Each structure stands twice: as C-alpha cells, then as structure tokens.
Amino acid sequence: MREAKYHVEVKTAEKAFKVDKKVREILKGAVSGKMMSRMKKEYVECPVAGRQIPFLECFACISFIRRVRGVVHCAGEGFGLRE
Numbered sequence: 001m002r003e004a005k006y007h008v009e010v011k012t013a014e015k016a017f018k019v020d021k022k023v024r025e026i027l028k029g030a031v032s033g034k035m036m037s038r039m040k041k042e043y044v045e046c047p048v049a050g051r052q053i054p055f056l057e058c059f060a061c062i063s064f065i066r067r068v069r070g071v072v073h074c075a076g077e078g079f080g081l082r083e
Contacts, residue, residue, distance in 0.1 A: 002065055005076035006047045010055055010067065016040040017054035026060045026082060044072055048079045057081075 017040055027036065042055035048063055058064055058072060060081050065073040 002075045004065055004073035006072075006074040008044045008047065008058075008072045008074055010042050010044055010070045010072060013041050013043055017043060017056075019054050019056045023056055023060045023081065027056060031059075046079065047074065048076055 016037070019040055024036070031039070036056065039055050039059070043052050044055055044058050045051075046053045046058065048061075055072075058074075059067075061074075062080050062082055063075040063077045065075055067073070
C-alpha cells in the first residue's frame with residue numbers, strides 16, 4: 001500500500017467547476033451521475049499542482065490514494081490522470 005505524503009481537506013464551492021471531458025470518461029463507470037454532479041462542486045488545494053483543482057480531477061489523479069471523512073490522502077508522486 002502506498003504511503004500518504006499529503007492530507008488535503010475537500011472544500012465545497014457555490015458553483016460547479018468545469019471538468020474536462022477526459023476526466024468524466026475515466027470516472028464514468030466508477031461514479032454515479034448524481035454523485036458526480038455533487039463532486040463537481042467540490043475542490044481541493046492541490047499541493048502537487050500548487051493550485052485549486054476540482055475534486056474529480058484529484059480523484060482521477062495518479063497520486064490519489066483514498067478519501068476518508070472529507071480528507072484526501074495524496075501520495076505526491078506527480079500530477080496527471082490515470083489511464
């Protein structure tokens with residue numbers, strides 16, 4: 001099991017973030033439509049990218065390990081999408 005280098009809090013925004021079509025395609029089978037629309041309003045302060053990113057991009061990232069009680073465990077190995 002990978003070790004978490006960062007623990008990042010998930011925050012909620014007023015408006016939904018625009019999420020890339022490639023990210024939606026990656027998560028299509030793993031996340032229901034209702035849950036995906038709720039997750040579009042969530043974001044994290046990504047320590048690897050150095051900016052705010054939508055949670056769905058974080059969820060599809062190669063460094064994402066797990067999300068527990070509103071906190072993302074991140075490996076910090078790099079920022080990029082899973083294939």
